[in-house]
Amino acid sequence: MRRGGKLVKSRTLWSILGAASVLGALLILLFIPGSKQPAPTAEPAQPLRPQEENKAKHFTMQSDIQATDQLNRIDAKGHLRRMLNNNALRSPGQIKAYTQKEQKFHKHFQQVRWYNLKQNTMTDIQGLLPKMSKKDKKLITNHFQIAQQKLKRGETYDSPKFNVAGQPYFVVAEPSKDGKYGAAALVNQGILHEVSNHQKRNLRLIPYPKEGKFKVESIHADTLSDITVKTGHDNEKASHFYENExxxxxxxxxxxxxxxxxxxxxxxxxxxxxxYAYVFRSKDMDYLKLRSYFEQKWKPKYTEPHYIYLTNDRIHQSRVSSDSLPDGANAQVNIPNDLLFSEYQWNLPVIETNRGWDLSRGSEDVIIAVVDTGVDLQHSDLNGQLVEGYNIVDKDKQPLDDVGHGTHVAGIIGALVNNGEGVAGVSWYNKIMPVKALDGSGSGTTYAVAEGIIWATDHGAKVINMSLGNYADSQFLHDAVKYAYDRDVVLVAASGNDNTERPGYPAAYPEVLAVAATDSNQKRAEYSNYGDYIDVAAPGTNIASTFPGNQYAALSGTSMASPHAAAMAGLIRSLNPDLTNQEVMDAMINQAVDLGDKGKDKYYGHGQIDIFQSLKSVGAPEVPLQMWPGQTLRNLERELRKLNSSKE
Known part of the structure; x- marks a missing residue:
């Protein structure tokens, strides 16, 4: 049967359990608890015309670059304050050794100056500076001189952005609490170029993936007729594939x-x-010729293009107001000391993450796989959070992130909490399994994504996040999804960012929890795809998270919404390991905060996820009524197995 648009896997039960099953069904029908009071109706944004869409995407890209700039300034100041608060750092030798160690893992800190303000001395530690002209050096010196004057007055300094050797930089400075010392840093902001280039692809502001490279072609997702993607608006109708495979x-x-x-x-x-499928790559035949060859000569079960799956993130800037938080979320409970949490991480309180931590902070036994572009394995805010992963793109290498997308997704799930640095993840203790299925362009094939799902399943993942998609329904990929689902894995996927009702895959498969995106006002994000297949919504706009090189970036998209739900599934499975994958998804759906039209709708699904209420529903000492039939059946099965084994 289907529930909430999703397939519920049937299970073979012993005949003696039939009565319990019927009784449970009757109880559910008689005593289903009332739904939550719906939030005020949120009117969905009307689809934009192509020209308006292009303009809006450029605007949101610029606003998120600005947010990333602010994240990195706050992070840089935090590092300087930690140096100043460390009483062991007072001599030039100690300061130099500490700073050089920091620069090894934070290469964007390219020059640090330590000032003994009482003795009027300075220690200068230079990292990997680019080749500079005299004019460039003079500009940097001027900013350091201004910083020093500010420090002598006990003031901080935060320079405007400036360009040196073709790259953006800023200088920040912080005084010690007693006014005796000061520290200033020259910080490279190459991350702004990385975010810009990354988002031009993900917002489809440029043809993505580039046609002609690896013989990539685009087709209409419904008719399979040829289509050329020239604008972001075109992408909602297109699916990309390798033309010679x-x-x-x-x-x-x-x-x-x-x-x-x-x-x-x-x-x-x-x-x-x-x-059960093969991928063939021909040197001189295109897809149509290959399909004709196989259908005429081999009469296969099916043939299909070798589709390419793209990341689903987008940029926007938004701040949350306290009025938009759900009841109880303003309470000062479980407020972590992570540097960027209070000012930038609106997304965690709004889904009751902090209150949920009273019930579950995750378990190392419940692994969450991230099938994506890989992860920065050396990021300090992910230290100890990762288990061994897999690189499908290049099997001889580690699953390193050469895009930034996978690192950002991983940080949303499990960045270290309460470590005084960067951001806080949704989960404290669930381990993250990085599976690199997307290459340096941020795209990957059906084969790679399917292999990633199967590998993660076979290596112990209990939850799989897929912040990627394509508009073509691939039987090949669906087989991999069913393989994982049948082995009790919770699969979570992003719906897509083209503001279209067209179903995207793998999100639209019935075995997958499809996640749409909301903004800080609990409204549907204007880019978020919608449709009857949407299960839940989660925060997706202006989400601060980890980025390669021990940095932080603000990105937006359903790619950012999906890992909130995946981490939530990890918390639920940690609290109640007896639940099946479908029961975990049902708990997430049943406890969602209703947004938009009353009941399930195509924009929010069943509503925005609520971590606290979902955990509460599955973790109480007494089994919640809606979970009673499944729990009772499992207990009876367990007792019968014990009885049978004792007779053998």
């Missing part, structure tokens, strides 16, 4: 000799196999 599932497994014959006939190297 095809995915084939045969009626009967071909022999090695038959595979050799096929390879010779279509000018193909050894095909790749995953599950």
């Amino acid at each position: 095809i995915v084939v599932s045969f009626q009967n497994e071909p022999s090695q000799q038959q595979l050799l014959d096929i390879s010779k006939e279509i000018s193909c190297e050894t095909p790749r196999k995953l599950g």
Whole structure:
């Protein structure tokens, strides 16, 4: 049967449990608790015309670059204050050793000056500075001189952004509490260029992926007719694929000799196999010719293009007001000391994360896989949070993030909490498994994503986050999703950022929890895809999180909403390991805060996730009524297994 638009996996039960099942169903029908009071109706943003959409995307990209600038300034000041508060750092030798160690892992701190303001001395520690002109050096010296004068007056300094050697920089300075010392830093802001380039792709402001590279083509998601993506508006109708590749599932497994014959006939190297399907890459045949060849000669179960999946993030700037927080979220409970939490992480209180930490902070036994661009394995705010992962793009290398997207997603899930640095993740203790299925362009194939899902499942992941998508329904990918679902994995995916009702995959598969995005006012984010397949919504606009190089960035998109829900699933499974994957998703859906039209709607699904209420519903000493039938059946099954084993 289906529930909330999602497939509920049927389970074989012993006949003696039938009565309990019927009784449980009757109780649910009779005693379903009333739904939460819905929030005021949130009118969805009307779809923008192509020209307006392009203008809006440029605006939001610029606003998020500004937010990233502010995040990095706050982070830099925090590092300087930690230096100043460390009483062991007073001699030039101690200061130099400490700073050089910091610069090794924070390469954007390219020059640090330590001032003994009482003795009027200065220690200068330079990192990897670019080659500069005399004019550039003079500009930097001027900013340091201004900083020193400010420090002597007991004031901080925060310079405007300026360019040196073609790169953006700023200088910040902080005095010690007693006024005896001061520290200033020259900080490289190359991250602003990285965020800009990253978001031009993800906002589809440039053709993405670039057609012609790796023989990439785009087709209409419904008709499979050729389409050229020129604007972001075009992307909502397009699916991308490798024009010289095809995915084939045969009626009967071909022999090695038959595979050799096929390879010779279509000018193909050894095909790749995953599950029951093969991927063939021809040197001189396009997809249409390949499809004709296989359908005429081999009569396969199915053939389909080898689709490319893209990241789903977008940029915007937004601040939360206390009035927009749900009841109880303003209470000063579980406020972590992470540097950026109070000012920038509106997203955690609004879904009752802080209150939820009273019930569950996660467990190392419940692993959350991130199938994405990889993760920065050396990020200090992810230290100890990662387990061994896998690089599908290059199997000889670690799953390092060369884009930034996967690191940002991982930080939302599990950045260290209460470490006085950076951001706080939704989970304290759930481990993150980085699975690199997307390459340096931020895109990946059906094969890579499917392999990532299967690998994560086989290596112990209990939750899989997929902040990626394509508008074509791939049987190949769906088989991998069903493989994971049938092994009790909770699958969570982003709905997409094209402000369209067109279903995106894997989010629209019935086994997957589809997540839309909301902003800080609990309104549907204007970029968020919508439709009947949406299950829940989560914060997605202007989300502060980790970024490669021990940095932090603000990004927006359903890519950012999805990991909130994935982390929430991890907290639930940590609190109540007996729940099945479907029961975890049901708990998330049933306890969502209703937004928009009363009941389930196509913009918010069942509503915005509520971590506290969902944990409360599954973790009480007495089993919640809606969970009673499944819990009772599992207990009876367990007792019968014990009874049967004792007889053997």
